[in-house]
Amino acid sequence: MVKSYIPKTLIAAVKIRKETGAVPIAGGTDLMVRYRNIAGTLPTFPWPVMYISNLEELKGICKEQNTVIIRAGTELSAVCESSLVHPVLRDAVRQMAAPALRNLGTLAGNICNASPAGDAVCVLYALNAEVELATEKSMRRMLLSEFITGPGKTELKSDELMTAIRIPVLNDNVSFYKKVGTRKANALSKLSCAGLLCKENGIITDMRLAVGAVAPVVVQSAELEKSIQGMNFREFSKYEDHLFQAYAELIVPIDDQRSTAEYRKTVACGLIKEFFKIIKEELA
Amino acid sequence: MQDITFTLNGKRITVTVNPLSRLLDVLREEFGLTAVKEGCGEGECGACSVFKNGKLVNSCIVPMGTVQGVDIITLEGIRETEEGKCIIDSFAESGAVQCGFCTPGMVMASAALLRTIPKPDKNQIREALSGNLCRCTGYTMIITGIQLAAKRGEGIW
Numbered sequence: 001m002v003k004s005y006i007p008k009t010l011i012a013a014v015k016i017r018k019e020t021g022a023v024p025i026a027g028g029t030d031l032m033v034r035y036r037n038i039a040g041t042l043p044t045f046p047w048p049v050m051y052i053s054n055l056e057e058l059k060g061i062c063k064e065q066n067t068v069i070i071r072a073g074t075e076l077s078a079v080c081e082s083s084l085v086h087p088v089l090r091d092a093v094r095q096m097a098a099p100a101l102r103n104l105g106t107l108a109g110n111i112c113n114a115s116p117a118g119d120a121v122c123v124l125y126a127l128n129a130e131v132e133l134a135t136e137k138s139m140r141r142m143l144l145s146e147f148i149t150g151p152g153k154t155e156l157k158s159d160e161l162m163t164a165i166r167i168p169v170l171n172d173n174v175s176f177y178k179k180v181g182t183r184k185a186n187a188l189s190k191l192s193c194a195g196l197l198c199k200e201n202g203i204i205t206d207m208r209l210a211v212g213a214v215a216p217v218v219v220q221s222a223e224l225e226k227s228i229q230g231m232n233f234r235e236f237s238k239y240e241d242h243l244f245q246a247y248a249e250l251i252v253p254i255d256d257q258r259s260t261a262e263y264r265k266t267v268a269c270g271l272i273k274e275f276f277k278i279i280k281e282e283l284a
Numbered sequence: 285m286q287d288i289t290f291t292l293n294g295k296r297i298t299v300t301v302n303p304l305s306r307l308l309d310v311l312r313e314e315f316g317l318t319a320v321k322e323g324c325g326e327g328e329c330g331a332c333s334v335f336k337n338g339k340l341v342n343s344c345i346v347p348m349g350t351v352q353g354v355d356i357i358t359l360e361g362i363r364e365t366e367e368g369k370c371i372i373d374s375f376a377e378s379g380a381v382q383c384g385f386c387t388p389g390m391v392m393a394s395a396a397l398l399r400t401i402p403k404p405d406k407n408q409i410r411e412a413l414s415g416n417l418c419r420c421t422g423y424t425m426i427i428t429g430i431q432l433a434a435k436r437g438e439g440i441w
Contacts, residue, residue: 004303006286006349025347032306032345033326040313042304043347051303051349077339098415099396101327103339104346185414186328 001042005050010057010163013050014136018159022050026058026073027104029097030113053104058163061085068167072108072132076120079107086167088175088194092123098185108162114148114217117258119179119192121148122212124165125220126194132164133157141166150216170206172196174282176275180267182258189213190259191268195275202283204231209275214253214268221250233283240276247272290351293317293361303349308332310348311358319359319388323417330416333389334358340396342415359388367395370437371429380429382420389416394430398441403434 005022007013016022023045025031035043052058058073061082068084079085080093080102096102096119110118111131121144129144133156144165147155156162176195181187191213198206207228210220224246228236253264289298292315301310311317311334320343323331327342334343335357362368371394374380381387390413397404397412404412409430410423418426 001302001304004347004349006303006352025350028345028347028350029327032347036325036345039322039325040309042302043306045304049304049349051347051352053350054352054354075339097327098330099393099412100330100333100340100342100415103336103341104327185411 002045003048005048007050007052007055010055010134010161011136013052013055014134014159014161016050017161018136020048020050021158022048024052024112024161025049026053026106026109027075027101028053029101029105030109030115052161063169066169068169069132070107070165070167072162072164073106076102076105076107086127086170086175088177088196089120089123089127089167092119092177092179092192092194095179095184096120101186107165111144111148111165112154112156112162114150114152114154115188116151116215116217117188117192117213119189119212122192122210122218123177123194124167125210125212125218126196126208127167127170128208129168130166131162132166133160134163135159135161139163145218145220148217170196170198170208172198172206174278176278178271178274180271188258191253191264191271193268193271193275195278197279197282199282202232204228204236204279204283207279209247209272211247211251211268211272213258214251214264219247219250221247233280236283237280240280244269244272244276288348288352290353291355293357299348301348303347305348306344307334307346307348307351307356308343311343311356317358317360319363321385321388323385323389328415328417329386330389330393330413331386333392333416335361335392335396340393359391362391362395366440367398367437370440371395371398371433374433374436375426375429378425378429378432380421380426386416386418386420390418390426394433397430398434398437402438402441404430406431 005016080090174197179192181189193211196208253261311320321331323329327345332343
């Protein structure tokens with residue numbers, strides 16, 4: 001049986017993390033399911049754990065200058081209720097799981113779980129979110145897209161704890177989000193797609209596109225996003241096919257219990273085209 | 285083993301348990317609160333729904349380590365209250381109960397809904413019950429039960 005800890009403060013939590021390597025559990029919506037045992041018996045975690053859901057220091061959402069900060073222990077239900085949070089993220093979170101699970105789960109847990117099928121994670125990529133990681137003595141930030149390195153793999157060090165998610169405020173004109181799953185509630189996505197557009201006088205000033213569950217990590221390309229900055233309707237219409245091909249090459253899904261590679265590829269390409277159509281309508 | 289102190293159905297209690305154990309098991313085994321059911325054991329079916337600090341949660345995925353200092357309410361804690369009685373009677377009259385296994389969870393989910401939206405429309409009811417599975421009723425009668433409770437219980441939520 002593994003050891004478990006219930007730290008009372010954030011400082012105590014990072015200390016325990018450093019000394020024991022205990023894995024933090026907030027809502028438990030992923031870990032309690034993955035390591036569940038038969039009824040009436042203890043879950044079989046392969047490592048010591050620490051329970052952090054009662055740490056007040058990790059709760060809450062605030063805005064500092066041009067960044068919205070969602071502390072790591074904030075439940076999903078609080079994320080969809082906060083007016084500080086970007087509507088596309090609130091929309092995505094509202095479509096996750098079911099009410100009781102949203103009262104437990106957290107975005108930080110979703111991120112650290114690093115499933116390519118995480119819906120909120122896909123939207124957070126599109127919003128260029130950063131994660132804040134703390135040790136006993138230091139604090140660092142990194143882009144979410146750099147933090148997640150593969151399915152279930154992150155850059156989180158054995159003495160680090162995720163303390164917040166930082167989302168730069170974006171004054172977009174259009175946001176697009178589609179989740180494709182077998183059922184509205186509870187089902188994990190077959191795939192998800194998030195798009196954002198900022199424009200000024202008919203010219204693209206910023207575009208973001210992220211597609212989840214179609215590659216080992218969420219598909220996003222800062223390079224492709226930049227390539228259409230400054231384009232007007234005519235220029236984008238001419239460039240659209242080329243851009244589409246570039247994105248299609250990045251969509252490399254697999255067959256699994258939820259869907260097939262073929263279905264995912266077809267639908268993801270369809271959603272990208274749909275988003276491009278919306279961009280053209282906005283620019284026209 | 286560790287002492288965990290929390291409020292259970294309005295009473296402050298301390299229990300000596302392994303913090304890894306599930307709230308669901310402790311409620312059933314230590315306190316005999318058998319309205320809390322284990323259906324799927326992975327947070328999908330809602331049969332084990334309880335309130336944690338006033339919010340609906342699945343007790344099968346709540347470890348005791350997260351229960352220190354919180355307020356837990358099970359169906360046993362609301363069934364004698366005005367709102368509990370209102371929902372339970374409305375369920376019974378609407379034929380919303382067949383085998384009964386999902387019912388405690390359904391009642392908890394209904395209470396959570398009516399506390400935030402006293403006059404829900406059909407879609408809001410469906411959304412509120414989206415994490416609770418029922419294999420008997422086809423849900424229609426449960427929705428009718430909640431509509432009846434909302435009508436009857438005006439002002440009590």
